[in-house]
Amino acid sequence: MFDAVIVGAGAAGLFCAARAGQRGLRVLLVDHADKVAEKIRISGGGRCNFTNRDLDVRAPHRHFVGANPQFCRSALSRFTPADFIALMDRHGIAHHEKHKGQLFADRSAEDIIAMLLAECAAGGVQRWQPCRIGNIAFSASNADGESAGSYQIETDRGTVTARSLVIATGGLSIPKIGATDFGYRLARQFGLPLVERSPGLVPLTFDGAGWQPYAQLAGLALPVEISASAATGSKKERMTFHEDLLFTHRGLSGPAVLQISSYWTPGTPLTINLAPQVDLEAELLAAKARSRKLIANELCQWLPARLADAWVQQDAAWQRPIDQASDKALVQLAHRLSRWEITPTGTEGYKKAEVTLGGVDTKELSQQTMECKSQPGLYFIGEVVDITGWLGGYNFQWAWASAHACAQALPVSDRKPVQDAVS
Template sequence: MPARLLPVSTPFFDAVIIGAGAAGLFCAAQAGQRGLKVLLVDHADKVAEKVRISGGGRCNFTNRDLDVRAPHKHFVGQNAQFCRSALSRYTPADFIALVERHGIAYHEKHKGQLFADRSAEDIIAMLLAECAQGRVERWQPCSVKNVVFLADEAGGTSAGSYQIDTDRGPVQGRSLVVATGGLSIPKIGATDFGYRLAQQFGLPLVAQRPGLVPLTFDGQAWAPYAQLAGLALPVEISTGAKKERMAFVEDLLFTHRGLSGPAVLQISSYWQPGTPLAINLAPGVDLPAALAQAKVRSRKLIANELAALVPSRLADAWASQSADWQRPINEAADKALARLAERLARWELTPTGTEGYKKAEVTLGGVDTRALSQQTMECKAQPGLYFIGEVVDITGWLGGYNFQWAWASAHACAQALPLH
């Protein structure tokens, strides 16, 4: 008679983490090093693809200018103050110390932004080494098909575990950590799985939309500016009025379809559809005075004088918009020069949309922070379920802030996960 096959017991872990991006890897490493038995699951072939492509392949891993006493200055969300607890307990200095401990050379590029000297691969290798130190088990590629909460035998909700059905069979975890990221850059595997899981367990969601994303304009209206594609210059860009006004001084990039560059990516997280942007194309320059002085001393064309203040291609494009600006500056009417100065200092235009998730660096919105503990990242109404990183309604500025939120939220969660 053939031997009877015995049922194989379901593997049990202290914590199962879904998503092997920045937050998931770091949480797994920290939890494992605390002595927890950790399983890290991801549907993609490679870990941390977003880390790999970030910062031009060098990973802008944090920002030393982050002010943990006032995180709302650098973060967006319905309650940006939510991130304060995690960010104050795991700071940029803490992550920098880890990078240095692994011997990774880095540099500051601009406004506190820190990049690996060699490659983002160094940061990924560091995260994997930290996971190895914590004896983290990793299943990849491995998709999660279903998640069920198993209440304790008494039927209560204060204890229990999660059964996770995967491509490699079922597993159970005392805690379940969702680090699945947002919807941005679908070509590297972004999905809405984390949001669907949140809804399954009754968590409210804040509507998602692309963040840190180029803005687009009506094709016909944009035609005069499409010729400037590739041109970059420093600007002041703003949106909103009075107390709601937000402004950045950063580089702007013209594209065939609209505007990009750090200035636009930053403002896109605050821009509301249907509202205008105001752009000062020559910040720090007193344009009326500069043009008035040029009128007295010069016989050059207005465009030529303007080219001393802004890039020549921009000067030509602006001067071509009015016959009053296509003449020697000494022959121009004072009102015409004043109008030109005003237009350059406050160029108002209303985007028609964005380049969408395919070009967005992050996703705005996500799991409502009101449903989570800011100390532990655990769901208030669902024991043992945690959400960390980009899947939560916390979005940082461009420049390493989102990675710092990933590290900090992951750390807060890992320190709170119960030991067996």
């Protein structure tokens, strides 16, 4: 008999287990994978972008996506980036800010995983791994006839009983590290609605001959301004990011594209300014009066040479010395480069997505506790919920905050465990 069984030993599951265990709960943490926290291990180039200083807990809609981004305000305000930084400091894990509030471990993501395991050990958390879960059943009253119900969870190590069941199984992204739809299937079992899932923070693809001129630019990166029309709640607005873009053989990637992908609607175009740092029209017309260089060579002041060369190949009027070009041709060139409209045909899918958009509908959860309103004792935390953060540490902060909110709310049973040694 456990007070809580937590399914999923990723960021949210580990942190929830540690916090609940340190409150005095008897906690069992279960995962089907051999290793814990693979997403932590591979994130941030192996250094884990564990939170973001710029997160505004008063305005979660600025950095989070979902049917109701305001849902995460309560949890984020009660466990902030500063709180997780303080935990890192207590464990002596050095960290640094890299870009736009993004914080990384100095040495390795393994330090953060070790910290979470140490926190679990401090709370006496029992961990079964690898361990597969079979049938899960709910009894409205426990064996003593009390009003509090309990969950009977069949595993390949035996059946366990718990008053609370916490689902921290993540989403569908990166199946090669063990992602499954377990959390969604369990939500359906208990009649909870799901918001449609799709890959988020994912590279975009472009098929057909129209992409061939750009496929040769694979590996080229540059800072851009990228925007798309996005549906946010009941209205549409223009979302814009200033980040680096990366050309790939199949399409576009890099932080700019990953960010906009969470807002992009299939069938709609992206607008990209490839030279956001300058007024390209004014610069080209000014260069015409003083230079005899080829237009492509002039463009190299503001664009990578490979991109400039590829771009001028699209029109014979751009393949000449700039002083021999018409003003109209230069204006058209500047407009095309500063307002490049291109429509993706798809994404690289869950295999390359960093997160999953959609998930368990927040209408069915308490924003204070993460407990299901219609199913007592059942909680959902982290990525499995319909809350998705921007690139840059926001998703990890949601994992910590939702886990903390849940752990603080889990009730402690006054019953004795069936057995003391379960491993």
